[in-house]
Amino acid sequence: MNLEFRKHFASDNNSGVIPEVLLELSAINHGHFPSYGADPITQAARKEISRVFGDCDSYFVFNGTAANVLALQTMLKPHQSIICAETSHLHESECGAPERFLGSKLQLCPTKDGKITVSDIQQKMIRLGDQHASQPKVVSITQPTEYGTVYSLSELQEISNYAKDNNLYLHIDGSRLVNAAEHLGLEPYEITKFADAVSLGGTKNGLMGAEAVLLFNSSLKEEFKYIQKQSMQLAGKMRYLSAQFYAWLKDDTYKKYAAHSCRMARELANELKKISGVEITQKVETNTVFVTLPREALKATRNEYFFYVWNEHTFECRLMTSFDTTIEDVNNFASLIQKYSN
Secondary structure (H helix, E strand, O other), X not given: OOOOOOOOOOOHHHOOOOHHHHHHHHHHOOOOOOOOOOOHHHHHHHHHHHHHHOOOEEEEEOXXXXXXXXXXXXXXXXXXXXXXXOOOHHHHOOOOHHHHHHOOEEEEEOXXXXXXXXXXXXXXXXXXXXXXXXEEEEEEEEOOOOOOOOOOHHHHHHHHHHHHHOOOEEEEEEOOHHHHHHHHOOOOHHHHOOOOEEEEOOHHHOOOOOEEEEEOOHHHOOOHHHHHHHOOOOOOOOHHHHHHHHHHHHHHHHHHHHHHHHHHHHXXXXXXXXXXXXXXXXXXXXXXXXXXXXXXXXXXXXXXXXXXXXXXXXXXXXXXXXXXXXXXXXXXXXXXXXXHHO
């Protein structure tokens, strides 16, 4: 197969696989093991998850949409609703999967930076007990947000307290959660301790293709294995999913890659700031840079380094760095923007 291997800034989903994962997959690719997660590799991976993210039940699934939908399914009845940001992946990028498979309504909060507040949640807490209205039951936040911004510990605490006081569950969509921990200078469990359930990303962090559902609330744990199986997300050869998490987490390997991808985003933003006509539109807190570019530079540069135009009206663009982004990639991209802006 003749392929042209190029790197770009479209998505950390598009990157390759961290070498530790490939080595672990090769190491376990011998002999026979029990199926469906009864193998010792999966048990070892679950221990690593509890060490890094806190005491929880963990389940491995194939993709992020499934992780979100299945986590939410443990907390919801069809007549109940999910309060989330209008920019959330649940709303914008899952083709209506939460509504279709859960039968639950999304109650959307407007946001300029991807984060929602207690005030936003309070505005959705209306018509409680009214049989004609969907009843709020889950607050879902994204950490970090789709804009790459990060909830502080005080913001998480405030939302968590409100949720508990109002009989709401708190779900964290954590496809890049370790990058948020890197920005805050915290261990991941210091973030996840606020949640009842977390959708933990793997693929965006350099895994070959694996995500996880973490359940912290003991009342949610009993039924999940049935939900996972019925939703066609129970892998027969589970060890090939769980081994990826084991390799990523053991010896805190994830930290070096999170630190690198976030540092590359800061470097990219710093280089772009030097170019006339370029504006950084969001805080650069993780591995995401939101930017408006001169129109003449936008199209020409995308032919060589692909990236997404986030807002077709304002030409705001999203640039994503990943574990394999290099300073040469950053400098070459900035040089092209400078070249085509002249």
